[in-house]
Amino acid sequence: MRAKELFGITVLDKNVKSVGKIEDVDFDTETGAITNLVISLNKGIFSNDFIEVEFEKIQTIGDYVLLSEEIEAEEKAEEVTIEVEDEE
Known part of the structure; x- marks a missing residue:
């Protein structure tokens, strides 16, 4: 898998939430190995909250990153509820 293929993949925690x-990746300039993943949190449409996760904390990479x-808790995405009124 190429690094650019990681961008946009959904990240799940160990409880599969x-x-x-994935927004970006950090590399070790000497070895070329990925050191961190930068994750854009699920906090809402206009959120710019990011966290960095060390590569060692990744269990698997495939259709999802686990x-x-x-x-x-302070880093987790907040649930967003949108109520839509029917126009009658």
Whole structure:
């Protein structure tokens, strides 16, 4: 898998709850290895909240990225409820 294929993949914590999507990756300039993933959190349409997760905390990468730990409560995405009124 190429690094650019990671962008936009949904990230799940160890409890399989959606955390956000991969926004960027950090590399070690000497080895070329990925060191961190930058995740855009699921906090709403206009959110710019990001967290960095060390590459060692990734359990698997495939259709989703599964982390080996739960994301702390203050970092977790907030649930958003949208109410839509029917126009009659």
